[in-house]
Amino acid sequence: MADANRQTSNAVLDGLISRSSTPPRLFDGVSPKRSDIDRMLEAAMSAPDHGMVRPWRFHIIEGDARYKLGEVFAQALLVRDPVAPTGAVDKERRRPLRAPTIIAVCAKVDPSRAPKVPVVEQIVATAAAMEHLVIAAQSMGYGAIVLTGRNAHDGVVRKAFDLVDQDELLGFVYLGCIDGPRPTKERPDANKYTSVWG
Ligand SMILES: Cc1cc2nc3c(=O)[nH]c(=O)nc-3n(C[C@H](O)[C@H](O)[C@H](O)COP(=O)(O)O)c2cc1C
Numbered sequence: 001m002a003d004a005n006r007q008t009s010n011a012v013l014d015g016l017i018s019r020s021s022t023p024p025r026l027f028d029g030v031s032p033k034r035s036d037i038d039r040m041l042e043a044a045m046s047a048p049d050h051g052m053v054r055p056w057r058f059h060i061i062e063g064d065a066r067y068k069l070g071e072v073f074a075q076a077l078l079v080r081d082p083v084a085p086t087g088a089v090d091k092e093r094r095r096p097l098r099a100p101t102i103i104a105v106c107a108k109v110d111p112s113r114a115p116k117v118p119v120v121e122q123i124v125a126t127a128a129a130m131e132h133l134v135i136a137a138q139s140m141g142y143g144a145i146v147l148t149g150r151n152a153h154d155g156v157v158r159k160a161f162d163l164v165d166q167d168e169l170l171g172f173v174y175l176g177c178i179d180g181p182r183p184t185k186e187r188p189d190a191n192k193y194t195s196v197w198g
Helices: 011-017 032-043 065-082 086-098 118-137 155-160
Strands: 055-060 101-107 142-147 168-177
Touching: 011 118, 032 101, 032 118, 055 065, 055 118, 065 086, 065 155, 101 118, 101 155, 118 142, 118 168
Parallel strands: none
Antiparallel strands: 055 101, 101 168, 142 168
């Protein structure tokens, strides 16, 4: 391809370079439209996926389901710490209420595909899908942030999402409508993390 045809400035690059997470306190309480969520999920489907394993599973959590998730988080804390203070348990209960929509992104891995497609690569594919989803959400003007905390790796929470063995819950994508621009962030110099090898 001739250099003249290469666009080093375009909408996709601008979206990637300016990507930033939105803290849930900036959400206005309105869920993204279902048709827009479908577009985000469609974007997730083009993540690179060695062997086309399709390990990703997306669980949309809205409305009363957020209270159910809060109960799961509260139970998880009580199993970790049976004498957890009431305030801490309540905080877990309220955690999912910070966004109108949460998408739990899980990797249901197929260990029988290893060694050709190692489990770690299936998890990487799911992580890429999660990031496609986040970037798609932000490109449509929604706020999004990936959060995990202790919950994503807790046995009680894993069970609620039918995760076993080497499956992983990669993140809860908190989504919401925002009134105004996303936060802008200083980003590091890529050269600090780059070398020419060999
Ligand atoms: C897998 C994953 C889990 C994360 N979990 C948390 C978390 O539990 N709490 C938190 O404050 N940030 C968490 N983050 C970081 C935020 O999503 C976000 O990247 C961070 O606030 C920096 O903002 P930025 O994305 O605009 O650079 C997580 C990021 C990833 C990729």
